[in-house]
Amino acid sequence: MFNNAINAYQTIQNEGLSDRETEARVLTQAARRLIICQREWAQPNLRERLGDALQYNQRIWTIFQTEMLEETNPLPLEIKRNILKLSQMVDRRTMDTLTEPEPEKLDLLIRINENVAAGLRGSVTGPVGQF
Known part of the structure; x- marks a missing residue:
């Protein structure tokens, strides 16, 4: 699953997008996966799809963590x-959602991704869920 997040990130970068737009798009993609899980909560294979969506999202954030810890990162402290x-x-x-799954727990993750993606794009947009 970690490779899926990295591959998505690299694929979007290869499309000629800026780093910020790339980051915004992968965050948006992760939010959409979480939204779909929320909407289809009663479907039979939820555990697997939820696990995949959460792991994908977490891998993106792990990449961000790594970037923030790099000494060469030019962002302000x-x-x-x-x-x-x-x-x-x-x-x-x-971890909380994986341990005790509830659809409402995804709201926070979705909002964080949507807001950070909007900030990276330099805009305030409506929720990703409105597609």
């Missing part, structure tokens, strides 16, 4: 700290 705090929140909510 405060932004790096905020992203690390968000990634810790994503980690905790992911």
